[in-house]
Amino acid sequence: MIAIVGFVWGVYTYQQTAMRTASKPYYDRQLDLYFQTARAAATLATDPRPDEWHKARREFWSLYWGPLSMVEDATPYRPETESEEEPRTVEAAMVRFGRSLRQIEDSLPAGDASPARAQLEQLQRPSLWLAHRLRDSLRGAWPVQGELHPRDEARQN
Numbered sequence: 001m002i003a004i005v006g007f008v009w010g011v012y013t014y015q016q017t018a019m020r021t022a023s024k025p026y027y028d029r030q031l032d033l034y035f036q037t038a039r040a041a042a043t044l045a046t047d048p049r050p051d052e053w054h055k056a057r058r059e060f061w062s063l064y065w066g067p068l069s070m071v072e073d074a075t076p077y078r079p080e081t082e083s084e085e086e087p088r089t090v091e092a093a094m095v096r097f098g099r100s101l102r103q104i105e106d107s108l109p110a111g112d113a114s115p116a117r118a119q120l121e122q123l124q125r126p127s128l129w130l131a132h133r134l135r136d137s138l139r140g141a142w143p144v145q146g147e148l149h150p151r152d153e154a155r156q157n
Helices: 002-046 050-065 067-071 090-107 117-122 124-141 150-156
Strands: none
Touching (some): 002 090, 050 067
């Protein structure tokens, strides 16, 4: 009996390891794209320098219309304690940030003008929401050891 249990455990462990190994390239790419997205959104929300702002804008839209769509998580995240206004998925947070960015882009004069500080501030909350959904998505994909974040504790209850 012990031999059978040991054999079954060995097969199970092997399958789990094989699945993690096969999935690793996908999750590595997802992690990289998530960081690129968070960086682009944060730059758009905080950096008034025209060259940096427009570079981040191009990066954001490139991620939005291409690579990020291939790896973004559709799992809804939002404990009941958060605002109903806050997007629940990576996709919804990207759309929300994109709409806010498009409003600012439409208000800019032709050329390489950068937005005013007040316009940058309009992107700060959507940028944080996006970063939070990216983080939540990663927590679901990457096992992290250590203390639970209060939001994680709320999800477990």
